[in-house]
Amino acid sequence: MTTPPPTPADGLLPPPGCPAHGMPADSLRRLPEAADPSRLYEELRRQYGPVAPVLLHGDIPAWIVLGYRENLEVMRTPTKFSRDSRRWSAFQQNKVPPNSPLIPMVGWQPLCVFADGEEHSRLRGAVVDGLATFNRRGMRRFVTHYTRELVARFAADGTADLVRDYAEPLPMLVVSRLLGMAPDEGPALVEPTLDLMRGSATAAASNALVTQVLEDLVTRKKSEPGNDLASRLIAHESRLTDTEIVEHLRLVLVAAHQGTVNLIAHTLRLMLTDRRFRGSLSGGRMTLPDALEQVMWDAPSIGIVPGRWAVGDTVLAGQQIKAGDMLLLCISAANVDPEQRPDLALPMHGNRSHLALSSGPHECPGGDIGRAIADTGIDELMALLPDLTLAVPETEIGIQANWLTSRPSALPVRFTRPRSLGGSPVPQPPSTAAQPLPVAATPAPQPAAAPAAEPALSWWRSLLRR
Numbered sequence: 001m002t003t004p005p006p007t008p009a010d011g012l013l014p015p016p017g018c019p020a021h022g023m024p025a026d027s028l029r030r031l032p033e034a035a036d037p038s039r040l041y042e043e044l045r046r047q048y049g050p051v052a053p054v055l056l057h058g059d060i061p062a063w064i065v066l067g068y069r070e071n072l073e074v075m076r077t078p079t080k081f082s083r084d085s086r087r088w089s090a091f092q093q094n095k096v097p098p099n100s101p102l103i104p105m106v107g108w109q110p111l112c113v114f115a116d117g118e119e120h121s122r123l124r125g126a127v128v129d130g131l132a133t134f135n136r137r138g139m140r141r142f143v144t145h146y147t148r149e150l151v152a153r154f155a156a157d158g159t160a161d162l163v164r165d166y167a168e169p170l171p172m173l174v175v176s177r178l179l180g181m182a183p184d185e186g187p188a189l190v191e192p193t194l195d196l197m198r199g200s201a202t203a204a205a206s207n208a209l210v211t212q213v214l215e216d217l218v219t220r221k222k223s224e225p226g227n228d229l230a231s232r233l234i235a236h237e238s239r240l241t242d243t244e245i246v247e248h249l250r251l252v253l254v255a256a257h258q259g260t261v262n263l264i265a266h267t268l269r270l271m272l273t274d275r276r277f278r279g280s281l282s283g284g285r286m287t288l289p290d291a292l293e294q295v296m297w298d299a300p301s302i303g304i305v306p307g308r309w310a311v312g313d314t315v316l317a318g319q320q321i322k323a324g325d326m327l328l329l330c331i332s333a334a335n336v337d338p339e340q341r342p343d344l345a346l347p348m349h350g351n352r353s354h355l356a357l358s359s360g361p362h363e364c365p366g367g368d369i370g371r372a373i374a375d376t377g378i379d380e381l382m383a384l385l386p387d388l389t390l391a392v393p394e395t396e397i398g399i400q401a402n403w404l405t406s407r408p409s410a411l412p413v414r415f416t417r418p419r420s421l422g423g424s425p426v427p428q429p430p431s432t433a434a435q436p437l438p439v440a441a442t443p444a445p446q447p448a449a450a451p452a453a454e455p456a457l458s459w460w461r462s463l464l465r466r
Contacts, residue, residue: 037303037401041066041333050317050337054328057102060090062307062326063319068337068355070317071329074308076360078116081308081327083362085114088309089324104196104207105404106306106326110244111251113362120361122238127248128365130232134178136372143376146173148421151384155418159391162381162411163265168194170377171260171370178369179249180221180228185213193257210253214246252366255302260370262301262407267291267378269408273394280347288375290349296356297341297348301370303332304404305358331355332406385415 041064044052050067065071074081085108090096096103108114112123150170154160169190176186192206217230225231229252233245240248270277270291277294280286286294308327315321334355336344348354357364382388390397391412400409 037406038332038336041330045333048319051319051321053319056326058096058100060095060102060326062328063316063321064304064328064330064333065316066330066333066337067317068334068340071331071334071355072359073316074327074329075355075358075362078120078361080311080314082116082311083114083120083308084108084116085307085309087311087324088326089322090326092324099204101201101203102306104203109247110241111247113251116361123240123244123248124361124365126233126236126238126240127252129236130229131252131366131369133232134229134369136368139174139178139369140372140376142177143170143174143373144380146170147377147380148384149173151381151418152421155385155421158417159412159414162268162388162413163408164410166377166381167261167264167268167411170264171257171373174373175253175256175260175369178229179214179253180217180226180230181213185217189213189253190257193254194261196254196258210250211246214249214253215242217249218242218245255364256366256370256373258405259301259364260373262299262405263292263295263370263374264377265407265411266299266301267295267374268381268411269397270295271378271382272388272390272411272413273397280349286347286349288379289371292371292374293350293352293354294348297335297351297354298344299406300331300335300354300356301407302356302405303330305329305331306404329355329358331358384418384421388413388415 044054044064045066050065050070052064052066054062054064056062065074085091085106088096088106110123112120112127115123147166147170150166150173154165160166169187172186172190172193176189177183189210192209195206196203196210218234221228221230221234225234230245230249233240233248271281272278277286277291281288281291306326306328308329310321310323310325310327312323313321316327321327335341341348357367391414397411398409399406
């Protein structure tokens with residue numbers, strides 16, 4: 001029998017049979033439906049403390065780690081909490097059906113995120129080395145090029161949805177080229193990549209589509225290498241297998257795209273709705289990079305990271321964890337832990353001790369790439385369209401949430417139609433032809449289609465000048 005897809009109501013909820021359970025199951029079941037997972041996390045924290053029992057899709061038990069210190073302990077002690085999902089007792093007891101929407105996220109694969117020790121070092125080293133070769137300044141020019149191209153598509157209308165029309169496609173256009181894909185391949189992967197994180201009934205099919213595109217890419221790059229991540233992984237001294245190369249390309253693609261989409265969307269929402277936030281930017285009291293760190297504290301791109309698996313019986317925050325138990329790292333709850341942040345109103349500008357990029361041996365190696373895409377993309381967008389305003393009341397901005405992530409579902413805006421973008425009249429967009437992302441060993445060329453123009457003045461500096 002086919003397992004039904006998870007819904008916000010049954011994706012993550014406290015098990016009613018737990019002795020510490022103190023609320024009706026129906027009321028807890030509705031909390032995720034309100035599109036406010038933070039309420040559920042605080043209910044769990046009040047009932048159970050920093051570590052709470054939950055049920056995953058299919059009524060599979062797990063633990064959710066809510067405390068900041070407890071998350072750090074799990075992240076930094078792989079000898080107690082392994083990344084190898086084959087240790088999961090639910091897998092060993094055949095409780096997870098092959099078509100479960102959990103499989104794309106926790107099914108073991110030959111990836112550095114599912115490895116520990118020397119094997120983890122070998123696999124992660126190839127990814128870190130491959131990403132480190134890219135010239136960040138050249139990549140920022142690449143982001144500028146695609147920002148102008150995307151804005152040109154909707155600039156003539158004077159209206160747009162900044163989530164659908166901008167935040168979702170921009171990271172994929174940049175990251176897909178970083179991997180080595182052709183310009184027309186990236187846009188087709190936007191929806192399948194987002195679908196992987198939703199835990200939907202089509203997640204497995206989306207995963208297969210993305211994997212097939214990447215397998216074709218690796219085959220092509222073996223005979224036509226270039227200055228891209230796929231070619232770097234193929235040639236790396238770690239001697240990765242074809243399967244390892246494909247899986248790590250998929251990891252970078254999904255993580256970088258999903259994470260950066262959410263970071264851009266949450267930051268734009270604050271700019272459009274929070275006068276103090278926007279005032280701090282325009283007044284010079286906070287830079288855009290500082291603002292991004294604040295967003296990663298308050299609205300991390302990935303709210304829950306699955307997972308870790310207990311190597312043996314242990315105790316965490318008073319909870320008896322059994323060998324093979326699964327732990328979910330709740331970054332959203334850890335970043336607002338009252339022990340860490342007793343006053344959430346105090347700004348965290350520039351403070352990078354949040355857990356949005358994890359910590360320990362599995363800390364995200366591509367965090368600076370996501371920051372660069374968001375920083376440059378938002379700055380350029382606001383320079384091109386400086387009078388962006390919401391087209392709907394703030395109360396109508398919904399939140400699209402699932403068991404792993406949350407972000408604004410839409411950001412309808414209006415603006416004054418610009419006369420030109422980077423020297424090109426509106427609505428004629430620049431050509432999609434662009435050069436591969438430059439690597440550190442070679443000069444960083446300007447994308448071929450981006451016309452020569454003066455760099456756009458930083459948004460908050462332009463406000464100060466006016």
